[in-house]
Amino acid sequence: MTTTTIATIATIAAIATAPGQGGVAIVRLSGPEAARILTEVFRPAKQGALTSHMLTYGHAVDGSRIIDECMAVLMRAPRSYTREDVAELQLHGGGYIAQQVLQLCLAHGAALAAPGEFTRRAFLNGRIDLSQAEAVMSLIAAQGAQSHRAAMRQLQGGASSFIRKAADELYELQAGVAACIDYPEEIDEAEAASDLIPRAEALAARIDSACDERAARILQSGLRVALCGQPNVGKSSLLNALLGEERAIVTPIPGTTRDMVQGDLTLGGSIIHLTDTAGLHATDDPVEQLGVARARRAMEEADLVLAVFDQSRPLDADDRALLHDLQGRNAAIVLNKADLSPVLTAADLPALPAAPVLTVSAADEASLAPLKAYLAEQAAVSDTLALTQPRHVEAARRAARHLRQAADTARTLSVDMASIDLQAAQLALAEITGDEVEERLLDRVFGMFCVGK
Ligand SMILES: Nc1nc2c(ncn2[C@@H]2O[C@H](COP(=O)(O)OP(=O)(O)OP(=O)(O)O)[C@@H](O)[C@H]2O)c(=O)[nH]1
Ligand SMILES: [Mg+2]
Structure with a gap:
């Protein structure tokens, strides 16, 4: 005689809401014991069985002790997220109550859910495919x-x-x-x-x-933009102006930024990850050298390099080296300090056909509109992408x-x-x-x- 072992499906439980304080915290259960465990930890205000898919008012209880005043819902299989019996308790927000109720569910036989386990069950039970x-x-x-x-x-x-x-x-x-x-x-x-x-x-x-690949990556984690250029051209000022907050330290002293400073902004519904970097220049200072190495790495990793120049100064050898480095990269040239009298203009720059030239002043928010429009356009991804x-x-x-x-x-x-x-x-x-x-x-x-x- 052969014996077959039927793997029993565990009933899983977890706190479904984000940690921290909030209006509501949800403890979710899924599996064959979900309904039984719910009746152990939830007492409806009106006597009687819970109706599937009906939100019911009552109390979360540990025996005769009331833990919280709450709402509960039972969703009978297969009309649930996982296609199993699912139960949810909507408690007052805050970690303590939700943890107490979760512990109680575990004590009544539930197993702690692994990350994504509810959705994994929805997939394994054929409700959605893996891409969904x-x-x-x-x-x-x-x-x-x-x-x-x-x-x-x-x-x-x-x-x-x-x-x-x-x-x-x-x-x-x-x-x-x-x-x-x-x-x-x-x-x-x-x-x-x-x-x-x-x-x-x-x-x-x-x-x-x-x-x-580029679009998939941008959708997943936003457009990575590196602000690069010589010291003092106004990279940190531009970062701050684009973010609308004083994120990076700005001073008239060249070499102010040494590490990378980052910030996100949303333009045209897309996420832009801005990285401000140390000024690119030859230096004997070991700390600055590390900063410059990081700036170069940020340039390598960026989807778009904003090469910033001070338009009140003539182009020098270091600027030319940066322009040379831009070849073959997705880049734009930003001529900053437009409020000062211009010395450097687009005509002085070597032809970089793929890199547009944008003239801005970090000190004047309105002047940033074309730069913002350009960033939004760079981060836009076709809505028909399969x-x-x-x-x-x-x-x-x-x-x-x-x-x-x-x-x-x-x-x-x-x-x-x-x-x-x-x-x-x-x-x-x-x-x-x-x-x-x-x-x-x-x-x-x-x-x-x-x-x-
Ligand atoms: N007039 C004018 N001054 C600006 C503008 N943008 C920046 N500055 C000034 O230029 C100086 C340098 O600005 P930062 O933003 O620190 O320059 P940076 O490129 O980050 O410099 P490092 O961190 O040293 O590489 C500061 O005194 C700023 O106030 C601008 O659009 N117009
Ligand atoms: Mg700086």
Whole structure:
């Protein structure tokens, strides 16, 4: 006789709201014991069973001791976030009460939820696919309208439908290859290759065109902008003026900023991460040298370099060296101190076709409008982008590479050998929606969530 062990699903619990004081704190439960545990820790004001999906007034209790006056809701499976029974207690905000109620739930048999475990269950129970689960995390992390829109599109299945369409097409290619392998006397190899090659290449091109690493990164973490230039040109003053606060120290002494000073602002619904850096110049001071090395690193890592010059001074050798460094980078030239009489103008600068010249005065807020408009434009990402997560873009690029490899294999070796590349492409696409995932990938994705979601 064989014995089967049925893995019992734990009922998980966590505080779903952010730590700290607030109007409301929510303790959430999910799993087969959620309803029972709720009845242990919640006493409705009116006697009677809790109705599913109905908010009920009552008290959080530990036996006869009242912990809080609260609201509770039970959402019976499958009409819940996780598709399991879910219960929530809406308590008064503040860590102490929520912690007490959570401990009570644990004492009544719940297990503490891991980060992202509620959403992981929603995924495992088929309510959402992996890309939608990640969209939940992006929604929570969204700091501006642009990343919010992208996350919403993804949650509504934007990425999934693009990937599923590509996967369907790929299945057709795979079916063609399988037929060629199964019926070699009926299907001509050369004919099959001439069908497969252009279709695999076209699909690879379509997938590639949906991939924009820069856009995915900007949506995820904003546009990284480095303010660079010689000492005293007004980099820190510009940082402060753009942020609208005195974040960095400003003095007439060259070499004031030594470390990087950072701040975020929202322009046109996008997040801009500004980094003010130490003035670039040759120095014997070891502290300044470290600052200059950091400034160079910030320049390397930036999506956009704002090269700041003092337009009341003529261009010197160090300025020319900076202009030279800008070649091949995404950069703009900012001529600062426009309120002083101009010595340096756009005409004195060597031609840098890709770098616009913007004249501003950190001392005059209105003069910053064109610079702000330029930053907003740089951070804008198309609203029609199908893939908006770096993980998805990476997997899609991999799928496209395998497809091109399949075309090559069909051209140089044989159609049946190409089936290996097609299968690899299919697996890469399935990673995005989570149709084919390893436990490790799930751990990585859901490990980035907060506890309680
Ligand atoms: N007139 C005028 N003065 C400015 C302007 N911007 C900055 N300054 C002055 O220029 C001096 C240097 O400004 P900072 O912002 O500290 O310059 P920085 O580029 O950060 O200098 P370092 O930190 O030394 O690299 C200060 O005295 C500022 O008040 C401007 O637009 N007009
Ligand atoms: Mg400074």
